Amino acid sequence: MAESTDMENLLVSFKKFAIHGDTKATGKELNGKNWAKLCKDCKIIDGKGVTGTDVDIVFSKVKQKTSRVITYEEFRRALEDLAPKRFKGQSKEEALDSIFKLVEGREPTNVGVTKVAKTKAVDRLTDSSKYTGSHKERFDETGKGKGREGREELVDNTGYVGAYKNAGTYDTKVKTEKE
Numbered sequence: 001m002a003e004s005t006d007m008e009n010l011l012v013s014f015k016k017f018a019i020h021g022d023t024k025a026t027g028k029e030l031n032g033k034n035w036a037k038l039c040k041d042c043k044i045i046d047g048k049g050v051t052g053t054d055v056d057i058v059f060s061k062v063k064q065k066t067s068r069v070i071t072y073e074e075f076r077r078a079l080e081d082l083a084p085k086r087f088k089g090q091s092k093e094e095a096l097d098s099i100f101k102l103v104e105g106r107e108p109t110n111v112g113v114t115k116v117a118k119t120k121a122v123d124r125l126t127d128s129s130k131y132t133g134s135h136k137e138r139f140d141e142t143g144k145g146k147g148r149e150g151r152e153e154l155v156d157n158t159g160y161v162g163a164y165k166n167a168g169t170y171d172t173k174v175k176t177e178k179e
Contacts, residue, residue, distance in 0.1 A: 009104035013038075014072055020108040029069035034108075035059050035078070041109050042102045049085045058082055079103065 015027035017038040022031075030038070039045045039055045058081045062074045070078065079099050087095035124130070128139040138150035148154075 010076075010100055011072060013042075013103050013106050014075055016107040017041075029071055030075055031069050032056070032059050035070065035075075037108060038103065038106075039082075042106050044079075044082060044086055044099065044102055046086065049088060050082055054082065054085060 014030060017034050018027045018030045019025040020034055020037065022034075036052065036055055036059075039050070040052075044050055045052060045055060058078045059070065061081065062078045063070045080096055083095035083099040084092060087098045090098060128136075128143040131139065137146075139145055
């Protein structure tokens with residue numbers, strides 16, 4: 001009974017790494033990048049017995065010739081290939097059990113992800129209501145950028161003088177005078 005729950009935990013970890021970083025992933029196949037991430041995050045790669053090159057070689061060995069991904073069964077075979085290298089002093093079964101324990105229940109980590117700075121200096125520098133000069137024209141009242149309109153002098157080809165404020169009112173003036 002305990003063995004089946006361990007295999008379920010292994011499958012859950014496989015699915016979490018399979019969908020990591022890919023919005024279209026179904027969780028049934030693991031690509032090479034995520035396989036390498038799994039091996040690194042779960043500490044299968046130790047730098048001595050198992051290196052990044054070993055992980056890549058095993059991935060290429062277990063996948064189908066034309067495929068770029070591995071299935072859960074191929075994933076298990078890859079772990080079986082890496083187990084004796086990672087746990088040299090143990091028997092094959094013990095090594096396999098140990099490598100499964102490294103992976104079970106783990107999920108991808110986000111080490112090195114940049115956090116958003118929340119300081120007063122950053123708030124002051126990014127507050128567009130305090131901008132002056134030509135930069136002030138690039139944002140509307142809400143602080144949203146105007147895009148091209150804020151960066152370039154767009155020419156109004158209506159035939160009116162540039163500073164004329166009543167453009168488009170001629171027809172209404174003529175109609176009121178005739179009536």
